[in-house]
Amino acid sequence: MNQPIIVTSKKSRYGVVSILSLFMTLISGLCIFAYSSELHSPILSLLFILAGVVGVAFFGWSFVFYTKRIFAKELPPILIVDDMGITDKSSAISIGFIPWEDISYIHLQPHLNQTYISVTLTDNDKYLAKMNAFQKYSSKANLKMGFPLVNIVLTTSNQTPQQVYYAILHQYGDKFI
Template sequence: MRTERLVVANARGKYLALLLCALAFVAIGALIVLRQPGLGGFLIGGASIAFFGAGAVLFAFQLLDRRPRLILDDDGLNDRTLGVGIIPWRDIADARLLTVRGHAFVCLELRNPEHWTDKLSPRQRRLAALNQRMGYAMLNVNLAGAAVDPQAVLQRILTYSAMYEPGRG
């Protein structure tokens, strides 16, 4: 049985808008530093430059990053941001969509979650445990900033995991 390959990239338009906003706040911070004498202006403007400057670097990287973020194909699900490699369809027992403040996540219920969480760093394991305490799964596909319909990704994951379910013809 062959599955239709889905390759998802970053939403470049969204990252361009975020980059432009961050650069505007860096410019505002620079104006504050230059036009407001004293320590207060320096601290406020400097904080704006540092915070939004870091955001601008992150957004620029995401804008220029042309690597696929998420691939769904015959081999399984490969979310580059999870860092666990390809999760075969037979290992996905279920999935559900959760949205928080407009950011969509596909929560993966895995047949052997320890196999996948063992691939995470200690810091990532602590975050995964926190995810579970907040009502998410141990591993979640973060679709914020991805150029794809979250509902379509969920449907594809559910369909493919059912097709490759262990013991199924």
């Protein structure tokens, strides 16, 4: 029996991410109103309005998610890896517990100055069915861009994705390789 890997987060990191989410929500809102005049072409106005609405929805949800974490009395672990599987609660689109038998591959995925621990599942549809509308929309966008359904974000953690990934490989690599 292996020792569980438990990754926690720092409230101060949630504060930074929450402020960034609020800023991006405001910028997205600006897109809605700044380009909705008759001075611009209708197609350009429509694109900016659409991008603004999607941005407000995504970053607004993120702002609420991270702000709630700041005011929580005790922060739950954002990632638990044990003999049963992986429990991911690192982001607003995390899907929770995934047993080892549903995992086919785990790897590091760098993207835009951030590295994720990406988890390829044996059946994406099984987990998409459990998601709310926001999670489905965001996860399907990730899939369309070529990313796996599960991408573990450790931005708010005091550990790097590389540290956690190699600990997973060392302790649980036989479960999915």
